[in-house]
Amino acid sequence: MTDRSQHIVILGAASAIAEATARIWAQSGASFVLVARDTSRLEAIAANLKTRGAKEAVAWPLDCATADASAELDKMIAALGGLDVLLLAYGDLGDQAEMERNPEAAAKLIQTNFTSAAAWCLAATAVLEKQREGALIVIGSVAGDRGRRSNFIYGATKGGLARLVEGAAHKLAPIGARAVLIQPGFIDTPMTAQIKKGPLWAKPEQIAPAIAASAQNGGPIIYVPGFWRLIMLVIRNLPTFVFNKLNI
Amino acid sequence: MIQSSFVARDDALSWGRVMRERQKVAHPRFCDELPSLLRDPSAASKLPVGLLRSYGDSCLNGAGALIEMCGLDRFMDFDAETGVLRAEAGVSLSELLRLSVPKGWFAPTTPGTRFVTLGGALANDVHGKNHHRAGSIGRHVRAFGLLRSDRGRQTVTPQNDPELFASTIGGLGLTGIVEWVELQLARIGGAFLDVEIIPYGKLEDFWPLAEESVSDYEHTVAWIDCASRGEKSGRGIFSRANWIADSAYDLHDDRSWKRVFIEAPGMALNRLTVGAFNEAYHRANSAKAGKSRQHYAPFFYPLDAIGGWNKLYGRRGMLQYQCVVPRETQRDAIRALLDVIADSGQASFLAVLKTFGDLPSPGLLSFPRPGATLALDFPFRGDTTLKLMARLDAIVADAGGALYPAKDGRMSGDMFRRSFPKWGKFMKDPALESDFWRRVTQ
Numbered sequence: 001m002t003d004r005s006q007h008i009v010i011l012g013a014a015s016a017i018a019e020a021t022a023r024i025w026a027q028s029g030a031s032f033v034l035v036a037r038d039t040s041r042l043e044a045i046a047a048n049l050k051t052r053g054a055k056e057a058v059a060w061p062l063d064c065a066t067a068d069a070s071a072e073l074d075k076m077i078a079a080l081g082g083l084d085v086l087l088l089a090y091g092d093l094g095d096q097a098e099m100e101r102n103p104e105a106a107a108k109l110i111q112t113n114f115t116s117a118a119a120w121c122l123a124a125t126a127v128l129e130k131q132r133e134g135a136l137i138v139i140g141s142v143a144g145d146r147g148r149r150s151n152f153i154y155g156a157t158k159g160g161l162a163r164l165v166e167g168a169a170h171k172l173a174p175i176g177a178r179a180v181l182i183q184p185g186f187i188d189t190p191m192t193a194q195i196k197k198g199p200l201w202a203k204p205e206q207i208a209p210a211i212a213a214s215a216q217n218g219g220p221i222i223y224v225p226g227f228w229r230l231i232m233l234v235i236r237n238l239p240t241f242v243f244n245k246l247n248i
Numbered sequence: 249m250i251q252s253s254f255v256a257r258d259d260a261l262s263w264g265r266v267m268r269e270r271q272k273v274a275h276p277r278f279c280d281e282l283p284s285l286l287r288d289p290s291a292a293s294k295l296p297v298g299l300l301r302s303y304g305d306s307c308l309n310g311a312g313a314l315i316e317m318c319g320l321d322r323f324m325d326f327d328a329e330t331g332v333l334r335a336e337a338g339v340s341l342s343e344l345l346r347l348s349v350p351k352g353w354f355a356p357t358t359p360g361t362r363f364v365t366l367g368g369a370l371a372n373d374v375h376g377k378n379h380h381r382a383g384s385i386g387r388h389v390r391a392f393g394l395l396r397s398d399r400g401r402q403t404v405t406p407q408n409d410p411e412l413f414a415s416t417i418g419g420l421g422l423t424g425i426v427e428w429v430e431l432q433l434a435r436i437g438g439a440f441l442d443v444e445i446i447p448y449g450k451l452e453d454f455w456p457l458a459e460e461s462v463s464d465y466e467h468t469v470a471w472i473d474c475a476s477r478g479e480k481s482g483r484g485i486f487s488r489a490n491w492i493a494d495s496a497y498d499l500h501d502d503r504s505w506k507r508v509f510i511e512a513p514g515m516a517l518n519r520l521t522v523g524a525f526n527e528a529y530h531r532a533n534s535a536k537a538g539k540s541r542q543h544y545a546p547f548f549y550p551l552d553a554i555g556g557w558n559k560l561y562g563r564r565g566m567l568q569y570q571c572v573v574p575r576e577t578q579r580d581a582i583r584a585l586l587d588v589i590a591d592s593g594q595a596s597f598l599a600v601l602k603t604f605g606d607l608p609s610p611g612l613l614s615f616p617r618p619g620a621t622l623a624l625d626f627p628f629r630g631d632t633t634l635k636l637m638a639r640l641d642a643i644v645a646d647a648g649g650a651l652y653p654a655k656d657g658r659m660s661g662d663m664f665r666r667s668f669p670k671w672g673k674f675m676k677d678p679a680l681e682s683d684f685w686r687r688v689t690q
Contacts, residue, residue: 014249016277016319038249041278044336048322052347190250190277 012090113157169220265565293681298365304657337367373418380605386417397679418611437493451482474595507555
């Protein structure tokens with residue numbers, strides 16, 4: 001890997017998908033700022049990345065959902081000495097039934113998954129635009145591709161974020177920088193621990209190589225595993241009268 | 249912050265795939281999740297487990313719950329000068345080697361699969377082909393972090409708490425949750441071994457070969473044809489090896505194209521197919537007799553090349569039988585065991601015979617001890633298999649031998665107490681249980 005991916009900020013660094021991806025970057029000697037709420041978790045991750053070859057890994061305890069994105073990002077870049085990749089990997093699943101009853105719960109999820117994430121994306125896009133290189137990688141969800149009764153509030157936050165990242169990619173494309181939206185299908189992580197797993201499920205370490213490689217090329221929308229592009233093409237294009245009969 | 253909890257699963261099976269009880273499993277990723285899992289009132293007892301490579305019920309806890317530790321798979325520190333590695337308990341041997349081999353370090357000893365966790369290796373005090381040089385893995389454990397329901401967290405070393413150390417090494421995960429392990433690795437000068445294959449015609453030829461090889465070879469083991477009878481009884485393939493110091497540090501590859509996806513039909517392994525396999529294996533290896541340069545992966549982990557090989561035993565699964573008999577009685581006892589096995593016609597193609605050295609195992613419930621160890625698989629056929637194993641037990645007990653809990657799914661309480669006479673001093677954590685432990689102590 002080239003120098004391009006050497007300075008990496010990971011928001012939601014304690015997520016299983018982010019950690020699996022960071023391990024790949026660590027092997028080529030990247031420097032990290034690792035952001036999440038819990039210090040002890042971040043320190044365990046940082047020690048692992050350093051043992052695996054990271055040049056530096058700084059634990060940066062912070063609640064991404066409530067932080068001042070632009071100011072914090074400036075501090076992180078100063079600490080790192082540059083920004084080649086920003087991976088945004090935090091987010092919540094929320095409880096659809098609870099959020100339909102309780103607007104505050106819905107607002108909280110929207111704040112976490114969309115409002116705060118949008119602020120970080122805008123801050124990162126401004127940096128990338130100025131330096132005319134680097135990549136913003138955002139973990140979205142296939143749930144954002146079409147609203148479904150089982151989780152449309154979560155889906156709306158991820159769908160909204162998808163349009164934002166798509167637009168950022170469009171804006172950055174002519175000047176050499178990039179924005180990428182990762183669309184994971186069903187991934188076996190702590191966030192989905194309570195859901196029964198079938199053959200479509202993948203492990204974080206199976207999708208991590210594609211996410212790590214997206215720092216270099218591809219996008220603006222990458223489905224992981226790749227077959228989800230086809231599944232979602234079908235889901236998006238199902239006629240309403242068929243779709244409405246599906247209990248998904 | 250996500251805190252894991254217990255979820256009922258049908259896919260948590262031990263390696264033998266005989267026991268099919270549903271298990272409640274939690275998949276934590278961080279140490280801070282463990283205290284509340286240990287206290288969780290939704291399960292009466294808990295058991296920390298790794299990659300579930302134990303064959304029987306020592307890694308199951310149907311009446312309680314499992315805390316699957318594979319998500320705690322981070323390295324904490326590695327000093328490439330001294331070879332001291334500290335890592336979370338869920339790190340697999342495969343991942344450890346990926347880190348250490350390019351820097352010239354190998355596991356101090358290794359079982360026949362690299363898909364075990366450090367916690368599991370410690371909890372079973374595993375041994376390998378170099379037992380006569382290195383002893384069991386517990387001898388190379390410098391320290392570990394232990395979380396107990398009654399004492400909280402502590403760092404245990406052989407010096408600061410010898411009793412708890414001895415209980416936990418080989419302690420089947422029952423003395424507390426091992427959160428991390430500090431291990432002294434062994435220097436290697438390359439990733440390849442100089443391997444010599446020596447076919448031998450009958451059991452009596454094995455002993456002198458084993459004896460003469462101990463002084464000049466770091467690794468020794470024999471595959472043994474348990475289906476052979478009469479003059480050929482106990483014939484096998486002896487292999488012995490030393491590391492080559494040629495600085496070629498090639499890594500193993502876990503991406504295997506050979507994988508068993510579904511359980512084979514029950515009839516796949518029978519007297520005919522096993523006999524034919526053993527004959528073919530013996531001939532193929534006899535043809536390869538002599539010296540060759542071999543990478544550590546095919547040498548130490550030949551079966552890891554076929555993912556899910558245990559499914560070959562079909563829906564009913566298999567039991568493994570591994571015993572050790574003391575040096576004084578080993579020749580007669582192994583002879584007697586092989587005769588009973590050959591007569592039964594139930595033997596399978598994976599049988600291994602090895603002599604252990606004198607280095608003491610540090611655990612109260614450690615299996616390795618001076619003598620000879622025989623390990624083999626039996627396709628599970630209910631009572632027929634259990635009766636055969638009871639006959640083997642009688643021979644082992646008579647010889648003053650022991651059985652290996654990691655491989656067991658049926659030993660009696662009596663056999664357990666004979667195997668581990670010091671078990672009364674075992675410092676079990678009251679919150680932890682396993683199906684194995686309930687069986688042998690009740």
